[in-house]
Amino acid sequence: MSAHRERIVIVGASLAGLRTAESLRAGGFTGELVLIGDEPHEPYDRPPLSKTVLSGRIGTGRLALRTSDLAARWLLGVAATGLDRAGRLVRLADGGSVGFDRLVIATGVRARPWPVAEQAALNGVHVLRGRDDADRLRADLAAGPDRVLVVGAGFTGSEVASSCRDLGLAVTLVHRGAAPMAGALGTAVGSAIGVRQRAHGVDLRVGTTVAALVGDRQGRLRQARLSDGDVVDADVAVVASGSLRNVEWLHGSGLAVDARGVHCDPACRVLDTDGAVVDGLYAVGDVARWRHPLFDGAPTALEHWGNAVDQAETAAHNLTRAPHGVRFNEAVPAFWSDQFGMNIKSVGLPHLADHVVLAQGGFDRRSFVAVYGRDGVTVGAVSVDSPRVMDGYRALITERAAFPPRIDATDSPAFATPSPILEGAARP
Known part of the structure; x- marks a missing residue:
């Protein structure tokens, strides 16, 4: 293929795959784009499925995410079944295949x-x-x-x-x-x-x-x-x-893939079984397992909307700018949940923590904030009905502030002693 008609194939046509395609076009990529999705539906918003859809307030037909013409070829309702790295082919469930110059893996997860x-x-x-x-x-x-x-x-x-x-x-x-x-x-x-x-x-x-x-x-x-x-x-x-990562189609490809996801670096570049970066292959979204530069914990996969978008933008930048100006995804992870009249918001990676401390409010009150630490470093914070204060906690995480941090808010408890995050459990 000539350089100006380079083909990038994105396997996975949900949020991460769609945002990667949009970011590629916004970044100036003018070659061929092919998006492959195992569902017959165009990309749609998943978070409302467990909330407003079940309650009947909106129907699933109103969840579409596509907002612009990507000048892309869409192969929907057909799953990827194999990857031929040497031949640079994605094999499909219908017996066909699609060639690629570069590949983005965004196959996400399925329900267990x-x-x-x-x-x-x-x-x-x-x-x-x-x-x-x-x-x-x-x-x-x-x-x-x-x-x-x-x-x-x-x-x-x-x-x-x-x-x-x-x-x-x-x-x-x-x-x-x-x-x-x-x-x-x-x-x-x-x-x-x-x-x-x-x-x-x-x-x-x-x-x-x-x-x-x-x-x-x-x-x-x-x-x-x-x-x-x-x-x-x-x-x-x-x-x-829980969920299962959709990685079976990659088995035997020589990539670092297991039940925990597709292993990649903070630039979203896929690693092989020897831990080396594989040229031209990227992973984004729920299926990507990586070590965040801000945290000392083990590599992890994050099933959050924000992470899917951050990784999509990172991968697209590196696809269009590499080898010069490689960007790492250093955005602080965040997600939210509305349930039982509560707004729960999380920043950082609380699941990596070994201790937690109450920073504002009270567990028996309407609102509170808890801060999480690992080895004396602040790694996360969770608020209930206090979303406006979370920017300050995000800054503490970015600065790798000492844990427990001194908050001194008007609703901070006079005495708060950190406790183990999971009583009697081993640290992740």
Whole structure:
């Protein structure tokens, strides 16, 4: 191919892939763009799926993200099944292939299914990741089930439970950990959120798992048997027990790929199995696993809107400017969640922390801020109903301020002692 018609192929047509394409065009790339997506839908906004879509306030047809003509070729409804690095080909599920000069991997994640196939196939058992998932679940919720069982009280599970309560539905929320969202926010903050979930009428069961989903003779979900021996009657279940990264199509390619994601550097450049940068290959979004320059923890994959956009812009810059002026993604990660009348906002990487301290407000009050530290360095902060103060905490994280930081706000507690982020658990 001539240089002026260079082809960049983006595998993954969701937020990260779309923003990479938009940033490439904005950065002056005039060659061929091909976007490959396994879903038949054009790119759409996923966060509303667990909130406003389930509550019925908007339909999935109103979530489209495409806002401009990218002069791109779209191959939708066909999954990538293999990568031929030597031949510079992406192999497709329909038997075809697409050649590339440079490649962006943005295949994201999928919902972890219920592990027992016969139980997962019961009518009323759902996962929630894409538009079609949300439409099926919304239809079951609109039918007015007697009780909804939500398996997993991470962010998705908690948001689903909140939407169900907004609809007036009875909800049992079962969580393996000691508190909702404890894996991301720690036990203290998660426990404070759990109190509010119960106050909104959620039957919250922590330190518990679902042993089996039980259906009737017609194949409809009717009960869930819990690990503590209890039985919960439920005719709809939402399995929100995490995600699986879509990396199978890359197996055997020689890239550093495992169940944790596609390993890349802070410039979004993909690494091979020897840890060397692979020329012309980039990874962005939920599937990318990397070590953030601001933090000393292990490489991690971040399933956040903001990170997808930041990485897309970083990769596009490096695709159009490299080898000169290589840019690293140094943006402080941030995400938010609205649930049970609360706005939860996180900056930094709280899940890397070994200790947490209350910085403002109180866990028993309407609003509070908790700050997270690792080895004496501030690495994250989480607010509940205090979004306006988070810029200051973002600055502390950027400066790698000593932990615990001195805040001295008017609502700071007189005495606050840091506590282990997860009681009795090993540090990640």
